[in-house]
Amino acid sequence: MTTSSVDREVQKRLGEHAIRYTTGRRAVVAALAGSDGPKSASELHGEIGSRVPLSSLYRSLTILEEAGVVIPHYGAKGLTRYELAEWLTGHHHHLVCLDCGAVEDVEIPGAQETQVRDLVDSISAIASFTPINHDLEVEGRCARCA
Amino acid sequence: MTTSSVDREVQKRLGEHAIRYTTGRRAVVAALAGSDGPKSASELHGEIGSRVPLSSLYRSLTILEEAGVVIPHYGAKGLTRYELAEWLTGHHHHLVCLDCGAVEDVEIPGAQETQVRDLVDSISAIASFTPINHDLEVEGRCARCA
DNA sequence: ATCGATAATGAGAATCGTTATTATAATCCT
DNA sequence: AGGATTATAATAACGATTCTCATTATCGAT
Structure with a gap:
């Protein structure tokens, strides 16, 4: 956009x-x-x-x-x-670099996003929780810091 | 433990x-x-x-x-x-209540955790990112605040 | 056990991001 | 234009966290 x-x-x-x-x-x-x-x-x-x-x-x-x-x-x-x-x-997830602290946005393919949503629903159900947003945050090392 | x-x-x-x-x-x-x-x-x-x-x-x-x-x-x-x-x-994920701010831990079944790990790997690969930890954070309303 | 060195604690002040206050200025409506 | 409403600026207040430093506890060697 x-x-x-x-x-x-x-x-x-x-x-x-x-x-x-x-x-x-x-x-x-x-x-x-x-x-x-x-x-x-x-x-x-x-x-x-x-x-x-x-x-x-x-x-x-x-x-x-x-x-x-x-x-x-x-x-x-x-x-x-x-x-x-x-x-x-657009919906995206976050890659957080433990070295430099940068946060990178990543979009993932629709099929996988559907998987994530299903997981979120099933996780929420375990605790009678009403999900609104979700964010799969991956911590690690970015390409520059690797 | x-x-x-x-x-x-x-x-x-x-x-x-x-x-x-x-x-x-x-x-x-x-x-x-x-x-x-x-x-x-x-x-x-x-x-x-x-x-x-x-x-x-x-x-x-x-x-x-x-x-x-x-x-x-x-x-x-x-x-x-x-x-x-x-x-x-042990590994777990987080439910964050947007109303009261409480954070609840949820463990998910091994099969689903495997799914999450696969997703994390594939998301990371998109950006040449080396994953170390991950956290599927679900924001919404907890049972008390619903 | 005792002494000296080192690390941890307690009490309070200082810091820093953020929020509230309030007076002034801009904008909208008729 | 005039009056009501909303946004801004400047500053004070707030609250979570960190810092300072004097005091106390703990460890190692004698």
């Missing part, structure tokens, strides 16, 4: 929720759309420029999260990294 | 690293061994009793993490929950 079509989809979604798509929020979405992985508030702050204060950035992220546009990803040292929700980027 | 055999294994492991197995650390390990899922520092503080100050608890957790006895699990609001490493508890 192109950055501009993401922009359009987000605008539509926010419109449905009667939430304005301001330049600050546009900047966040654009930064995330052009990103190769989840970004923290301070990383976004660096990219967007420090004219936008952190507090506004956090508020934008909260609003976008509530609207289902971005998804939080919690990491070490209390750091929360955000990425665009899967309806904008 | 029984609580006392966990204790013995941990003692052995710490001995190899020339780290003392003090009563404070024993208390943390015992609390985690008797738990059905990851616990945060303040939850442990509540269980162990407030005679042990939080700062000591955090230090114990850090030491135990460095020794590979305990594994951190990062969650919303900057909360880190700890659980015993899998060589002590």
Whole structure:
């Protein structure tokens, strides 16, 4: 999905929720759309420029999260990294490098994704749990660090 | 694995690293061994009793993490929950409640675990990634919050 | 057992990511 | 334009975690 079509989809979604798509929020979405992985508030702050204060950035992220546009990803040292929700980027899983800390997105073929979903359902049933999302996180060493 | 055999294994492991197995650390390990899922520092503080100050608890957790006895699990609001490493508890996956934030461990039958491992291998191969651990995290609503 | 060296603890202050507050500015509606 | 509503900026507050350092416990050698 192109950055501009993401922009359009987000605008539509926010419109449905009667939430304005301001330049600050546009900047966040654009930064995330052009990103190769989840970004923290301070990383976004660096990219967007420090004219936008952190507090506004956090508020934008909260609003976008509530609207289902971005998804939080919690990491070490209390750091929360955000990425665009899967309806904008496609469903994927995460490869977390134990050496360099980078998080890589991977899409998997439909047949295997179906397998994952079945597993998720059967795991959830064991504990009377109602599944909403799932994420098969693989920790290891990325191609560069191997 | 029984609580006392966990204790013995941990003692052995710490001995190899020339780290003392003090009563404070024993208390943390015992609390985690008797738990059905990851616990945060303040939850442990509540269980162990407030005679042990939080700062000591955090230090114990850090030491135990460095020794590979305990594994951190990062969650919303900057909360880190700890659980015993899998060589002590056996391999399992996680159900994360989006409402109350509780994390529950689930073991899955061997046949399905094999499926998960195969998926992990095939996902990793896509990105020339060397898998070490994996965790199928299911987010949703727990039985209490449903 | 005792002494000295080393490691662990306790108590509190400091740090840092994040959230709340509040006053100001921008936007929408009629 | 005028009034209501919503977003922003600047800063204070908050809470989980970490740091500091003086005190205490533990280990090894004598």
